[in-house]
Amino acid sequence: MSLCYYCKKPTALHKMKNGVRVPNNARTVDHKVPLSRGGRNVAENKVVACYGCNTEKGKLTEAEYRTVLYYRHTETQRESDQAKQLLGSYDTIDWTLHDLKLLYEAGVSCE
Numbered sequence: 305m306s307l308c309y310y311c312k313k314p315t316a317l318h319k320m321k322n323g324v325r326v327p328n329n330a331r332t333v334d335h336k337v338p339l340s341r342g343g344r345n346v347a348e349n350k351v352v353a354c355y356g357c358n359t360e361k362g363k364l365t366e367a368e369y370r371t372v373l374y375y376r377h378t379e380t381q382r383e384s385d386q387a388k389q390l391l392g393s394y395d396t397i398d399w400t401l402h403d404l405k406l407l408y409e410a411g412v413s414c415e
């Protein structure tokens with residue numbers, strides 16, 4: 305069983321068919337740094353993600369998407385443990401909290 309790298313929920317193999325809605329739990333490969341943002345198509349940049357997270361993440365980097373998840377989390381007052389989990393791999397980011405807040409408030413489009 306492969307869990308989604310972002311939401312930690314189980315993913316399932318799904319055959320993509322034209323005209324059939326893809327379920328949110330369908331297993332996809334996500335590039336942590338999108339190819340369109342200069343990410344490389346190598347194993348270190350690839351993770352398993354559910355279709356729901358992958359499409360929502362769009363062209364965001366992992367750090368940007370985790371920011372979105374973090375703010376959504378704090379807004380909805382979910383368990384604080386989950387927020388800490390989401391922030392677990394955050395140490396590479398060098399943005400200030402102020403930058404992150406601006407990003408969130410600007411609304412992040414998904415492509």
Ligand SMILES: [Zn+2]
Pocket residue numbers: 308309310311312313353354355356357358
């Ligand atoms: Zn997911």
